[in-house]
Amino acid sequence: MANAGEFPLENRAPAAAEAFEAAAIARPKVAVDTVLFAVDAQGLKCYLLQLGRGPNAGKWAFAGGLVRVGETLDGAARRALRDASGLTDTYLEQLFSFGDPSRDPTAHVVSVAYMALIDNPGRVGAASSKYSAGRWFAAGDLPELAYDHSLMADYAVARLRAKLEYTNIACALLPSCFTFAELEEVYAAALERPLDRRNFRRRIMAMDLLQRMPEQRRGAHRPAALYAFKHRSVRAIQML
Amino acid sequence: MANAGEFPLENRAPAAAEAFEAAAIARPKVAVDTVLFAVDAQGLKCYLLQLGRGPNAGKWAFAGGLVRVGETLDGAARRALRDASGLTDTYLEQLFSFGDPSRDPTAHVVSVAYMALIDNPGRVGAASSKYSAGRWFAAGDLPELAYDHSLMADYAVARLRAKLEYTNIACALLPSCFTFAELEEVYAAALERPLDRRNFRRRIMAMDLLQRMPEQRRGAHRPAALYAFKHRSVRAIQML
């Protein structure tokens, strides 16, 4: 299971092991990759970048990069996301670490996967020269992805769905003011199923997460009441 | 937020960046640390090892070690656990990655935390020379730990509790045959609250996870029926 005896480093006498270790540069690298989500009228979307160089040039991937010495993982994820999309203020959550030595054919890179959420796909900006293109894809219909990014996508969608059920994470996918219909659309898009409007409204109201804003959203038809989350920080909701 | 401009590596021309990168050994290292749990008559227990060398010598910590090139994260966790406790077959689950640059004062080490479960604290064996001692502690009363291992402990306990509620993970904390009272003790120990025996039995039975064994456990009093999990692999239980 654990490559018995293949790498005898840890079994050497302490002094020898430390000397070897100091000289060794053959350590896995650490990277971060961030699955960026937003919801629009078509449903849940993922932002992908087309790699501009390297053995995977031309393939689509999530925003990522190597972690630097002195940098936190969250910091590296924010930097990679900013370089890829210009975004600086997003909800960010660590998902899982992927360390299969063959996930990157060029080197052993352990990647810490993140999920980021924004309220509007239009907020993304220009990508760094590392990428040749960037665009939104329907989360349920992604193209072939570089590395093991398909695994990350599956993991991220599952986590997002789970957290919609027991946290107020939807606030990260909505602007500060929104109608009940918009909130329901976020849930319907992420969960990929329609919700009963009356039951949904009752459930959300029972959680006491929202405050009603004085204004109304005026459109082509009956105006809709506007709401805001009482707390914009994501927290678990007591589900007693 | 993301150390803007402090590390210009990614912004260099590709050729220069690659040359620099090849020479650079200033990358964070990758480690794994495994929180080992078992339940005994006193409750939920964690296995800790006393560090025998290094700046944290004398402090208690979880079994861990650096990840080697070519090794999976799970493989590294299993190897570190085997070196620390002799255990080779445990339930193992990745928890979270901790990457604060100051978590280890001697170097920037990103650690992927794992949780391992065994059915009997007595199964642990001798530790490698890296450690000066190893013993079980009550999970709710751990000593001061090295690095950020207290964070890992909190995270692991939370994960274990959560998964007891919606998976059959308890099978990893029990021998192949057990009485209903023993199963209930595992839940009560991990959740740190007493359970109603009748409601607990009904809930478990409704999940259809157990099969009754032909034998009985004979003790000082009325014999107890023995059960085994139908599936020893941990899986989510449909909670419809």
Next chain:
DNA sequence: CCAAAAGTGTTGAGTATACACCCATGA
């Protein structure tokens, strides 16, 4: 026969689901 752990049902409260019509507005 006594001590100790094993085993067993019912009731009531609360929660979740299914379901259809009127309202307010702009065009």
Next chain:
DNA sequence: TCATGGGTGTATACTCAACACTTTTGG
């Protein structure tokens, strides 16, 4: 006035929690 999306209540099924006594065995 009509088309469109906004807003509302009830009845039922189900789930969860509280609760105490009888059974079986070894000593």
